[in-house]
Amino acid sequence: MPEEENPVQLYLVPTPIGNLKDITLRAIEVLKSVDVILAEDTRTTGKLLKHYEIQRPLQSYHIxxxxxxxxxxxxxLKKGELMALVTDAGTPAISDPGFLLVRAAKDAGIEVNCLPGATAFVPALVNSGLPNDRFTFEGFLPHKKGRKTRIEALEDESRxxxxxxxxxxxxxxxxQFAEAFGKERMASVSRELTKLYEENVRGTLEELITYYQENPIKGEIVIVVQGAGKQ
Incomplete structure (x- = not known):
């Protein structure tokens, strides 16, 4: 385990979003060293640990x-247990469980360390060809209540x-985006990032609607939308 001036008790460890090779050497080192790994789905994490021959206790921690x-x-943690928090894919607390535990740990004076690593929205943003000097991450929209209001609030968003x-x-x-932002607004849809059938499709919202009417898809999806007033 790397030496720390103030010993870390809780690690947030990013895991691959698809390709199992997309994990850092440090992440593997940490996962091999902790007392317990908190996992969103122990079955999913179990496959990753088996692949890298990591034999540590798993405990369920999900939304x-x-x-x-x-x-x-x-x-x-106060008694000295060393823990690592992982989610099914990507960085913990980014549209995944983790925020509550991190906040509580900070309030309790417990050292927390988030390792750098995989997260889906960064490659999707870069692959989109849209401006990435300034952007806003909106995560998942509400399924029902508040969905329309949330989209309308972004009509003048320039990022x-x-x-x-x-x-x-x-x-x-x-x-809904085409209705709120205009059907000519540029956007990009990324799916299955880092996996065998990765696809990044770019066009106007109208073009994307037509494309996916003819090409239904499966897999995890990231949508990147041009800001208002951008060319």
Whole structure:
């Protein structure tokens, strides 16, 4: 384990978003050294650990139990347990569980260290060909309540906008974007990033709607939308 001036007790460890090779040497080192690994889905993380021959105890930590488990985990951290938090893919707390535990740890004076590593929106943004000097990450839109209001609030947003979306809501989202931002607004849709069938499709919102009407897709999706007034 790397030496630290103030020993870290909680590590946030990014995991590959697709290709298992996209993990850092330091991330592997940390995962091999901690007392327990907190995982969003122990089955998914178990496959990664098996691939890299990491044999550490796994504990479930996901959006449905994080409110109940944070207090108990903080008590264990205070007693000296060394923990690593991972999600199914990417960096913990980015549209995934993690925020509550990090906040509670900071409030309790526990050292937290987030390792750099994989996250889906960065390659999607760069691949989009849209301005990336200034951007806003919007994550997942609300499924129902507040969805229309959230989109309308972005009508005058001048920065490039980044969204996560599921395959079965992609068409609805593109149509709502076209209505709010204009069908000629440029955008990009990325799917299956780092995987064998990675695809990045760029065009106007109208062109993307037409494309995906003819080419239904599966897999994780990132939508990047041009900001208002950008050429």
């Amino acid at each position: 449905f139990n994080e409110h109940k488990t944070v207090e108990k985990l903080i008590e264990r 490039t906008m980044i969204f996560y979306e599921s395959p079965h809501r992609l068409m609805k989202t593109l149509e």
